[in-house]
Structures are given as structure tokens and as C-alpha cells.
Amino acid sequence: MEENQKLILSIVVVLAILAIIGFALYLDRKKLSQAQAELQVKLNEEQQLRQRIEVEIPRLKGELVEKEAKVAEYEKTLPSAKEIEAMDETLNAYKDQADVMLMERQTVRETARPSIQAQPPLYYKYSYRLGIKADFFAWGKFLNLLENHHRFIRVDEFAVKVENEATGMLDITMKVSTFSYAKVEQPTPAVTTAAALPAGGRP
DSSP: OHHHHHHHHHHHHHHHHHHHHHHHHHHHHHHHHHHHHHHHHHHHHHHHHHHHHHHHHHHHHHHHHHHHHHHHHHHHHSOOHHHHHTHHHHHHHHHHHHTOEEEEEEEEEEESSOOSTTOOOSEEEEEEEEEEEEOHHHHHHHHHHHHTOSSOOEEEEEEEEEEETTTTEEEEEEEEEEEEETTSOOOOOOOSBOOOOOTTSOO
């Protein structure tokens, strides 16, 4: 009888051990299945990312080429260093064509985009503050000449006072500006106020 009990107990112990081992194997298989599923999800995400990159790279390259072409086109609208140096002559020519009196002129160069972390600026802004005497129509012609200049010139601000109501003569102060890329050799600008020109605006 004792031997039967021992045998039954042994069988129960073996069955318990087998059950524990089977449960452990079940848990391991479940964890493995979850890990495989997670890995598959990651692989699918990486594949989708690669597919998006394969599509985006040609598109971005096309955009880069297009932007480079636009930048080159914009650069052509900005004056060269020689044209910056000749800006006084340009203003004098437009003054004569419009028949205005250029009484005062001040030229200042400033960094249009400050350097970051000691990097050089991308471009410079050249500002010209002008003192003008003219009637309304002559001043309008002068503005039109500036706005239709073959290079970019911007009228930043102006102030107008009536100097003589009988003659319609106006006293005008205005600021115009242009830009030049820093990668182009820059001229040495005159940064001090020029001496007032004599009546008639002719030096």
C-alpha cells in the first residue's frame, strides 16, 4: 500500500513539474509572439519611412533646384558693387531728369542680416537719406524713376512739407535703400553726411 502511495505521489509531482514547465513554455512562447509582433510593426514603420524618403528625396531635390534658380534670379535684381559705388551718379541723373533740387544726401551701409555666432552677414543694406525741393509733379517723376530702376531700390519713408503755397514748392526728406549680397565684393561706402549741395541741387 505504501508503495502505491509513493508511486501516486511521484506521478503527481512529475505531473506538477510538467505543468509548471508547460506553463513556463507557454509564457515564453507568448512573449516571443509579442516580441515578433512588435518587431514586425517596427519593420513595417521603417519600410514606410524608407518609402516616404524615396519619394521625398527627388521632390526636395527638385525644390532645391527651383529655389536656387529663384535665388539666382533675385541676385540679378540687386546691384553689384560697381553699381553701389555709382549710386550717387544714378541719383544725380534722376534728379536732373525729374528737375528736382537735391539739397542733402547721406549714405549709410548697415548689416541687413546680422551675423550669427561670428558668421559673416548674408547681405548689406545701403540707405540713402535725401533732402529734396521740388513741386509735386517733379517729385512724382523722381519717385517713378527710382521705382522703375533696373535694379532693386525701395522707398522706405518720406516726409513732405509745403515750403511755398504760391509756387507749390515742397520740402521733402526721404529715405531709399537697396541691398547687396555680402559674397559680392563690397565697396567702401560714404557713411558721413555729404555737404549740402548748392541751390539747384547741382554740385
